[in-house]
Amino acid sequence: MFNLPGITYSALQALLLANVATAWNNGVAKVPPMGFNTYVISLASRLSRVKLMCGVISSSSSSRWNRFACNINEQLIRDTATQMKNLGFLVAGYQYINIDDCWLTASRTSDGHLIVDSSKFPSGMNNLTSFLHGLGFKAGIYEDLGTKTCAGFAGSLGHELTDARDFVAWGFDYTKIDNCNSGSYNGTNASRFQRWTNALTQVKAETGKSLVYTLVEWNSFDAWTWGPNTANAWRIYDDIQANWGRIKQILNQASFIGNYSNFYGHNDLDMLENGNGNLTLAEQRSHFTAWALAKSPLLVGTDVSKLSNDSIQILLNPEIIAINQDTAIGEPLKPFFWGKNPDGTNDPTFPAQYWSGYYKDTHHTAIMYINFNEVTVDLNFTLSHSPHLKADKTYAVRDLWQHKDIGTASKFFFSGSIAPHDVRAYIFTEM
CATH class of the missing domain: 2.60.40.1180 (Golgi alpha-mannosidase II)
Incomplete structure (x- = not known):
C-alpha cells in the first residue's frame, strides 16, 4: 500500500476511477507549454531564503539556486531568446521565454502597482516583450500569491487584478504564480489560487487577452485534485533538483495522477534539468522523455549557451515532442x-x-x-x-x-x- 500526502490509497483509487472534471478552458495551453524559465530552486533554497530574510543565516550560507537565481537581467533574456531561436528551439515548439522571481522591487507604487527593477530591466517590460514577440516567442512572468515572492519582493495578495492588468498591458502571455508567503491568507490553497483565476478571467473580459496560468502549490501538493478548475498547469511535487534521485521521486508521484491531466490542464512535473548538475546523457534522455510523455510543460532551466550538442539534441527530439504536443490525444502516458x-x-x-x-x-x-x-x-x-x-x-x-x-x-x-x-x-x- 502506498501513501501520498493528504490522500489515502482507497480515496485515490476511487478518484482515479471517477470522471475527472473538465479543465478550466481559457482558450490557451491546450497542449503543455514549452519554453525557457530563468531559474528553479530546491526546498532547501526556499527555507534558506526565509532564514536569510529573518537574519538567521548570512547570504554566504544560503543554498545555491539553480543557474541564474536572482542574477537575471534584460540582456540575459534577449541573449537566451536569440540563442534558442538560432539553435532551433523555437521551431521545435519552445515558445515561451519566462522571467521568474527577482525582476521586481520589494515595494509598490503609491497607487498599488508593481515596480520593475530598472537596474536589471532598464528598457522596461514592454520593450522586452516586444523584442521577444519580434523573434516569434511569447513572454512569461512570475509573481507570488502571498505578501512577498520567494525571494522577498512584492507579492500579489490583495493586488491580483492590478497585477493581472499590468501583465497584459506589459505584453506578457504567461504567468507563473508561486506560494511562498501566503500564510496571512486563511483560505484553502484552492481558494488562494482562485483569486488569480478570477483576476485573469476579468482581464480577459476587459481586453480579450488570455494568459497561460501555471501555479506552484507547496508543500501539501494536492493541486491535481482542484487545479483542473483553476489553472492551465499545476505543480505536483516539490522543486526539482539536478539529480537522478529527485527525478525518480517526481516521476513516481506522476505515475498515480495521470487521470487529472488533459487538454488545457496539465500536471506540471517542474522544469527540465538537462544541462544542470551531473546528470548523465542517459539520465537526461530519460528525464526529458518522461516529462514529455507524462504531458508535463517542458521548460528549459539552464544556461542555453553552455548546453552540449548532445543535450541540445535530446531536448530537440521531434518524435518525443510530437507526443507531448499531440492535439488529438490529451491524456498522458x-x-x-x-x-x-x-x-x-x-x-x-x-x-x-x-x-x-x-x-x-x-x-x-x-x-x-x-x-x-x-x-x-x-x-x-x-x-x-x-x-x-x-x-x-x-x-x-x-x-x-x-x-x-x-x-x-x-x-x-x-x-x-x-x-x-x-x-x-x-x-x-x-x-
Whole structure:
C-alpha cells in the first residue's frame, strides 16, 4: 500500500476511477507549454531564503539556486531568446521565454502597482516583450500569491487584478504564480489560487487577452485534485533538483495522477534539468522523455549557451515532442506494468517502468520504458499488459530515439541491452 500526502490509497483509487472534471478552458495551453524559465530552486533554497530574510543565516550560507537565481537581467533574456531561436528551439515548439522571481522591487507604487527593477530591466517590460514577440516567442512572468515572492519582493495578495492588468498591458502571455508567503491568507490553497483565476478571467473580459496560468502549490501538493478548475498547469511535487534521485521521486508521484491531466490542464512535473548538475546523457534522455510523455510543460532551466550538442539534441527530439504536443490525444502516458515492483507500488526510489498511451488516435500507441536498475537489462513485455494495445493485433514498431522503424510486434515485445538509467520510447502502429 502506498501513501501520498493528504490522500489515502482507497480515496485515490476511487478518484482515479471517477470522471475527472473538465479543465478550466481559457482558450490557451491546450497542449503543455514549452519554453525557457530563468531559474528553479530546491526546498532547501526556499527555507534558506526565509532564514536569510529573518537574519538567521548570512547570504554566504544560503543554498545555491539553480543557474541564474536572482542574477537575471534584460540582456540575459534577449541573449537566451536569440540563442534558442538560432539553435532551433523555437521551431521545435519552445515558445515561451519566462522571467521568474527577482525582476521586481520589494515595494509598490503609491497607487498599488508593481515596480520593475530598472537596474536589471532598464528598457522596461514592454520593450522586452516586444523584442521577444519580434523573434516569434511569447513572454512569461512570475509573481507570488502571498505578501512577498520567494525571494522577498512584492507579492500579489490583495493586488491580483492590478497585477493581472499590468501583465497584459506589459505584453506578457504567461504567468507563473508561486506560494511562498501566503500564510496571512486563511483560505484553502484552492481558494488562494482562485483569486488569480478570477483576476485573469476579468482581464480577459476587459481586453480579450488570455494568459497561460501555471501555479506552484507547496508543500501539501494536492493541486491535481482542484487545479483542473483553476489553472492551465499545476505543480505536483516539490522543486526539482539536478539529480537522478529527485527525478525518480517526481516521476513516481506522476505515475498515480495521470487521470487529472488533459487538454488545457496539465500536471506540471517542474522544469527540465538537462544541462544542470551531473546528470548523465542517459539520465537526461530519460528525464526529458518522461516529462514529455507524462504531458508535463517542458521548460528549459539552464544556461542555453553552455548546453552540449548532445543535450541540445535530446531536448530537440521531434518524435518525443510530437507526443507531448499531440492535439488529438490529451491524456498522458500512464503505467501499465511496474516491472521490478508489484503493480501499484509507491516507491520514490524505483518508480513504474512501463508506460503507455494513445498517440494521434487509438491505432497508435506510445510506449515508454525506463531502466531504473543499476545494471544493463533487457526490455520485454506482453502486449496484453497494456490497455492501449490489442493482444490479437500486429503492430509496426518505431524507435523514437533511433528514429527508425525496427520491425513488428505481436503478442510479445523484446528489446535488449538497455543501459542503467536509460530509456526506450516507441510508437506501436496497428497494422
